[in-house]
Amino acid sequence: MEAIRIAILDMYNNAPNEGMRCIRQLLARGSAENEVPFHVDTFNVRAENILPGLDYDIYVSSGGPGSPLPSGEAWEAPYFELIDSLLAYNQTHEHKKHLLLICHSFQLVSRHLGIGDVSRRKSTSFGVLPVHLTPAGLAEPLLRGLTEPFYVVDSRDYQLADLNLVRLEELGAEILCLEKERPHVPLARAVMAIRFTPEVFGTQFHPEADGEGMLRYMLTDERKQQVISTYGEAKYHEMVRLLANPDTIEHTESIVVPTFLRRAVAQLSQLTAA
DSSP: OOOEEEEEEEOSTTOOOSHHHHHHHHHHHHHHHHTSOEEEEEEEHHHHOOOOOSOOSEEEEOOOSSOOSOOOOTTHHHHHHHHHHHHHHHHHOSSOOEEEEETHHHHHHHHHTTOSEEEEEEEEEEEEEEEEEOHHHHHOGGGTTOOSSEEEEEEEEEEEESOOHHHHHHHTOEEEEEEOOOTTSOSOOOEEEEEEETTEEEESSOTTOOHHHHHHHHTSHHHHHHHHHHHOHHHHHHHHHHHTOTTTHHHHHHHHHHHHHHHHHHHHHHHHHO
């Protein structure tokens, strides 16, 4: 099979991060697992206003810092034009384009498509946290094998809530996961994953997070002091304990993105063989 062309949309705006390392690591593993070469190009969307065309098979749009609300920055219109073009392409072509949306990208596209209200949280959600599957989530192939609840790396000041059910039905989108239940908090639960279309999947959490690498990063003196000073010592030790547990982040990392890649490669392979 010919090389599969993959575009990484780097949304970090040149901010230091672990996400890009994790994405590239999973793509390297995916190429080996599926025994097909991946040709990967990275586009620094927010910092350099550089975007790909529609000549890629798979697109991975990363997390990133800052607000997902309209800013009028130069990259926004071209980014949403790409998303709209990709969705339109899939409606009229047999050879589909596959798209994975992570955290900041998930918020941007949810807002752009009018799926619900994307707004600032009353406080930052940060840590290794449980996420609950909806009935649609229990049937979602990319989440098969996860426990109920399963654990994710979450880091966000914004959230998607107050859903537009009419718009969801128009798109054929399904809500797959919700944040942890908080019976004592009179606020809507944030959406944590959506199946937008058969080819487009997005998560509010970081499915690329590498449990071992994140633990190593968290144990550095600099990161330890950052977390303790911002969130407290108890939060820090809870994160370290959960990251060290192979049944939490390591398990999530082993399922979501690898299954996304496996299914995309299988569909592309069928079309090539035909």
